[in-house]
Amino acid sequence: MKAVEDSKKEMSSINSIEIVIDETVNAIYKASDVGLLEMMASRLVSLGYDSSTMIQNHSFLYAPGNDPMAVVAHVDTVFARKPDRIISVDGSWFSSFDDENMYLGLGGDDRSGVYIIWRLLDLGHKPFVILLNDEEIGCIGAREFVKQVKCPDIKYLIEFDRHGGDEAVYYGCDNKKFERYVKHHGFHTEIGRFSDIGIIAPAWGVAAVNVSIGVHGEHEPMEHVIASEVESIIEKADKMLWNVPKKPYKYIKAKGYVPFLSLYSTWGNNEYF
Numbered sequence: 154m155k156a157v158e159d160s161k162k163e164m165s166s167i168n169s170i171e172i173v174i175d176e177t178v179n180a181i182y183k184a185s186d187v188g189l190l191e192m193m194a195s196r197l198v199s200l201g202y203d204s205s206t207m208i209q210n211h212s213f214l215y216a217p218g219n220d221p222m223a224v225v226a227h228v229d230t231v232f233a234r235k236p237d238r239i240i241s242v243d244g245s246w247f248s249s250f251d252d253e254n255m256y257l258g259l260g261g262d263d264r265s266g267v268y269i270i271w272r273l274l275d276l277g278h279k280p281f282v283i284l285l286n287d288e289e290i291g292c293i294g295a296r297e298f299v300k301q302v303k304c305p306d307i308k309y310l311i312e313f314d315r316h317g318g319d320e321a322v323y324y325g326c327d328n329k330k331f332e333r334y335v336k337h338h339g340f341h342t343e344i345g346r347f348s349d350i351g352i353i354a355p356a357w358g359v360a361a362v363n364v365s366i367g368v369h370g371e372h373e374p375m376e377h378v379i380a381s382e383v384e385s386i387i388e389k390a391d392k393m394l395w396n397v398p399k400k401p402y403k404y405i406k407a408k409g410y411v412p413f414l415s416l417y418s419t420w421g422n423n424e425y426f
Contacts, residue, residue, distance in 0.1 A: 173239040173246055177271060182264045183235050186286055189228045189267065190214045193284055200274055202282075212297040216282040217305060221397060223281035224273065225312035225361075226266030227288035227349055231372045232258040245369075245377040261368040261378040263288065266313030269366060272387050278394050281307060285349050288314070295352035309402045310361035311390070312350045315343075317365045318382035319389070324351040324363070325410035331360040331402035338393040339385075340364050351412055360402035364390070 173179065184192055190209060197216045198204050208215040236259060238249035248257040270282065285294035309331060315322055321335050322345030332342060345363065354361035367382035 168243050169241075171241045173241050178246070178268060179239060181268050181271065182239055182260055183237075185235065186228045186230075187211060189264075190284060190286065193228075193267065193271075193282075196271070196274070197282060201279070208301065212286050212294040214282070214284040215298065215302055218279040218281045220278055220280040220394065221306060221308045221401075222394060223283055223305075223307050223310045224270050225283045225285070225310055225349055225353070226270055226314060227263045227285045227294065228267060229286050229289050229294075230258075230260035230262060230264065231289050232260050234258070235260060241380065242377070244381060245379050247375070247377045258374045259376045259378065261366065261376055262316070262371040263314045263366065265366040265368050265378045265383060269313045269383065269387055269390065273390060273394065276387075276391050278391070280394065281305060283310075283353070288349050292347070292349050292352050295349040299353055299356040304357035304359060307359060307401065308398050310350055310354060310357075310359055311393070312348060312361065312363040313366050313386075313390075314348050315345065315363045315365045316368050316371050317343075318367055318379065318385060320365045322348075322363045323361070324348065324354070325407045325412065326354055326360050326362075326404050327407035327410075328360040328402050328405045331362070334398060334402070335362050335364075335393070338396070339389040347412060354404045355406065358404050360404050 180192065181189065194207060194209050194214055202216045202218065206217045234257065236248035236257065240247050240249055246259060248259045285298060287293035319340050320343045321340035322343055324345060324347060348363050350361035350363055365386055367378045367386060368376065369379065370376045
């Protein structure tokens with residue numbers, strides 16, 4: 154098979170392969186979708202979040218925090234199978250090979266986003282946390298979320314679900330002051346099609362951005378996450394969350410903007426949003 158030969162060619166140029174032993178990485182990437190929501194709920198309670206104010210169900214986990222911004226990621230991936238083993242190939246995380254030396258699909262979209270939020274919590278941040286399910290099949294969790302949760306007193310939303318290392322996408326939110334604020338913290342503007350904040354931001358009237366998570370080749374068997382990019386993103390986001398703006402950034406709809414999901418009835422598997 155050509156795919157097998159291509160995989161072997163990739164292997165021939167590899168300098169190092171190591172098993173990723175980080176317990177947090179393994180726990181996040183290997184958990185089931187609902188299991189990850191449960192794990193994150195327990196983690197938040199252990200960090201002082203009030204369980205009585207949290208909402209947890211199959212569609213989402215919502216945890217009000219003390220910091221006036223909300224962080225967003227989704228727990229589902231396009232891959233039916235979660236990785237049995239995660240390997241680091243020259244500094245990039247992949248799923249394990251199967252018997253034919255084929256990559257199996259990591260699920261970095263969007264487990265890397267969940268991991269980044271986990272690490273930001275470790276750094277002392279206590280934002281509002283929104284973790285959603287079924288993003289990959291039409292932002293179903295986000296749709297259910299806005300039906301149940303009213304907008305809290307926050308300055309903005311930041312989602313971690315974009316490919317690359319320093320990109321920012323706004324999905325029809327045309328608040329130039331907010332865009333400058335995001336650029337100031339090291340993320341440059343790109344064009345994207347859709348993600349969960351495309352549902353939440355207009356419903357709440359709050360500006361939102363989707364930033365990179367270090368994932369490449371998303372939705373494909375050789376999807377991988379560059380570890381050094383993840384660390385750089387955490388550093389950028391850490392500074393951004395500490396630099397609290399004085400006033401909230403409002404959602405300003407771009408002229409002529411039509412959401413992707415309004416144009417198409419199906420969710421593409423090969424386009425990144």
